[in-house]
Amino acid sequence: MSRYTFSILARDPGTAARRGRITTPHGTVETPAFMPVGTAATVKAMTPEEVAGLGFEMILGNTYHLTLRPGEEVIRGLGGLHRFMNWPRGILTDSGGYQVLSLADRRAITEDGVMFRSHLDGSLLNMTPERSVDIQAALGSDIAMAFDDCPALPSDRPRLVQAVARTTAWARRCRDRYLHDGRALFGIVQGGDDPELRAQSAAAITAMGFEGHAIGGVSVGESAARSRDVVRMTAPLLPEGQARYLMGMGTPGDLVAMIGLGIDLFDCVLPTRNARNGSLFTSTGRLQIKRAEYKDDPAPVDEACACTTCRSYSRAYLRHLFMAGEILGFRLNTLHNLHQYAAVVRDARAAIEAGAFGSFQERFLARWQDAAPHDAARAGAEDRPPVADPEIG
């Protein structure tokens, strides 16, 4: 069984982009990589075989959701999360820190940790840094995340200062508690959109000996441009030889921009959640499948796409399935969106290997016309229920 390692295979000469490789007890992950979100031990609407078939080597699971249902002891008893969900490749687990933000009306923060009132049955869940990494250990995560305090943006400076202090204290408690046994624990840098606080958080977190680092607190209410500013100021503060994970972002355009800033790992609910809402990513932007113009359109979603959905089904059929609330529609849309994301990081890796990421990025962003508003979808978890039977007029 391999231990966690990260190595850089190539660097782009014109940007900060890197081509790397993570090894884990469950195989390798070629980076830059995108991780589909599998909040509740399933990438919504997909089988593990389909996710692997699209080329993904690591997915994200969620501590808060899995401890509430079915419970980490159930999963441990059944051989761990990999075996439970029949996914033999890598798993990174979010620590529950994001739910401090996304479930803000259901929790109380103290210096010790966060008391949640379960969104399922109202029961109390006392999530501390120790409890978070214990759960992640029970799940058998390949990359566990430290428990952090993730404020929304905008937040006033005292709140951002408080979050940095808590995140630092909690990171140390996670580091002290976690017996990683060849697995990795990543620290998370907070600091909002304040350069000074980001620098302060990065200095504190990177001094603790984590195996890798994440930039947290982005895509939490700020504009896409502001998110990029935060990454631009933070990424260079993280150790060059370790993996850098940008939590909860973003669109294909965001990914390409952030890879150029030196990010190695991404996760986001956008491809899966948008698929269930009928919003499909193409090589140039997005397509809303419910639009009346597609009613009898025999063309595939994207002529340039090689996915099963585009090879076998028309826009008209996908529109029909969506309007009828059919499960197959959620499946085919999800397959397509995830294929798009897989293609973006695969193309980015090839461009870095060729030493031509700069021109790849320029071409990509020139054709990427994303008319959609900035997505409030940082989300290390798909906290909202699946839109499995939408009411559409």
Add this chain to the structure above:
Amino acid sequence: MSRYTFSILARDPGTAARRGRITTPHGTVETPAFMPVGTAATVKAMTPEEVAGLGFEMILGNTYHLTLRPGEEVIRGLGGLHRFMNWPRGILTDSGGYQVLSLADRRAITEDGVMFRSHLDGSLLNMTPERSVDIQAALGSDIAMAFDDCPALPSDRPRLVQAVARTTAWARRCRDRYLHDGRALFGIVQGGDDPELRAQSAAAITAMGFEGHAIGGVSVGESAARSRDVVRMTAPLLPEGQARYLMGMGTPGDLVAMIGLGIDLFDCVLPTRNARNGSLFTSTGRLQIKRAEYKDDPAPVDEACACTTCRSYSRAYLRHLFMAGEILGFRLNTLHNLHQYAAVVRDARAAIEAGAFGSFQERFLARWQDAAPHDAARAGAEDRPPVADPEIG
């Protein structure tokens, strides 16, 4: 392109069971066969590749639902229903007659036909025999069904008499209108649970030169035993050399019993709808996956089952997916239930070929313990919306 034919390959010496083969413009169908229900141009939760991979050679589509959404002219314009939904094998279309029953509060019957008020938007749909077969022709159905008047059971005798008269008149109008072009049109026998009316209906319908015949008006409120009585009295009245289709039934036990009475074709929503409700068929009966006893059960649904679900996933995982309302749960449950149905008819065909259907039937029915109440699920269509996100306490 093949024309419709039906041939009997073998007869069981001890029962009325037959082993046959249907040819259609879209391939052959080995009988006895079960047709998964694909009401709205999709077998709910499945891809066509999965349905074919399970061994099914024909599915059922629905005239009423497809004319309302997306409309038969949209489907015709996109190359017909096979191409629209990417299903290259056989399609039988229900005529809309079943919706006369299932949507009884949304329609008015006259001698000319049935006026429906759309369950989608309240618009009016005037379904006549002519319109029904015109829609089915536009869809490109391999086996179209005559438009019938299908009363619930119990119904008083005047209502049953009226339904037989209307079904006869409408069958003639369908026969006169339909240009089948190598495709088949089946007549439907009504008559409720009255032997005299069944005989009268069978005599009238079988005199019209249909390519095959269906027994309608079963599983419409009566007990399972009464359903079998109706089939027992009706099947022998249908031409021996033509296919006999029992509409809207039933459990695996029902199928095995009815094959012994000489039925060749079945459809039913039970495997797909029950899957979405967490009711799983096994070789001996049913299993309710939501039960607390399965919370940490590492066993597959059915040790004797070779389906992908049983080979890869535990009861505990399937229970978790069901409790969380996850789409993957609906998929894996549906795959399992359809596999069970495919296995039943495959085993029955082999038993008939071996001249041993009687002992097969005896063994099957001896171990089949179906504790569930009789299912009100005759249903040539999945009229109710999918239970895609159940609220479970």
